[in-house]
Amino acid sequence: DAGVTQSPTHLIKTRGQQVTLRCSPKSGHDTVSWYQQALGQGPQFIFQYYEEEERQRGNFPDRFSGHQFPNYSSELNVNALLLGDSALYLCDSSLYGGEQFFGPGTRLTVL
Amino acid sequence: GQSLEQPSEVTAVEGAIVQINCTYQTSGFYGLSWYQQHDGGAPTFLSYNALDGLEETGRFSSFLSRSDSYGYLLLQELQMKDSASYFCAVRDHTGEAAGNKLTFGGGTRVLVKP
Numbered sequence: 001d002a003g004v005t006q007s008p009t010h011l012i013k014t015r016g017q018q019v020t021l022r023c024s025p026k027s028g029h030d031t032v033s034w035y036q037q038a039l040g041q042g043p044q045f046i047f048q049y050y051e052e053e054e055r056q057r058g059n060f061p062d063r064f065s066g067h068q069f070p071n072y073s074s075e076l077n078v079n080a081l082l083l084g085d086s087a088l089y090l091c092d093s094s095l096y097g098g099e100q101f102f103g104p105g106t107r108l109t110v111l
Numbered sequence: 112g113q114s115l116e117q118p119s120e121v122t123a124v125e126g127a128i129v130q131i132n133c134t135y136q137t138s139g140f141y142g143l144s145w146y147q148q149h150d151g152g153a154p155t156f157l158s159y160n161a162l163d164g165l166e167e168t169g170r171f172s173s174f175l176s177r178s179d180s181y182g183y184l185l186l187q188e189l190q191m192k193d194s195a196s197y198f199c200a201v202r203d204h205t206g207e208a209a210g211n212k213l214t215f216g217g218g219t220r221v222l223v224k225p
Contacts, residue, residue, distance in 0.1 A: 042217050043213070
């Protein structure tokens, strides 16, 4: 049984570019949440997807958007990248309201 | 708003006991989770308390007092491999049409010395 997977593992972009990160939930899970973790800090909640809709959103600008597909996988898109967007991006998956499991993360570096 | 406070760093020797305290202010509280994160890795789940009291899982125990908005993680018989960052996180939600989300503290870096 595969756990939560994320791709790519690492990514380097330049300011102003756009990036798409991907997350496949654990088998049987239907809810995906995304978090941003800057170096030395705790993860910060970006948003959550359930039934292909954004259900909750943290304090992040509209440059951060997402999508959930019918197979429950999800994408995180960030437009107009800033240096401050450099971070580890984590997704977690759960069966709605249940235990949450994190993926290995995508390390984004913005130059 | 929501906030969690935990110490930034703790140092201890192998075999010792470490307690990491966490105080929180939040709404829609379901429970308090603890995660371990090694450098370069993702957070891994350690424990979850929804009700008051102590939960024991091997060398790690976690405690919650909902009335005091306080919890702690107890690490016993410390080993070198326990050197990592430890995060408390409140599990909550912001509406009926929403599942759980996690609000994390800033993390406590535990350094275990020989």
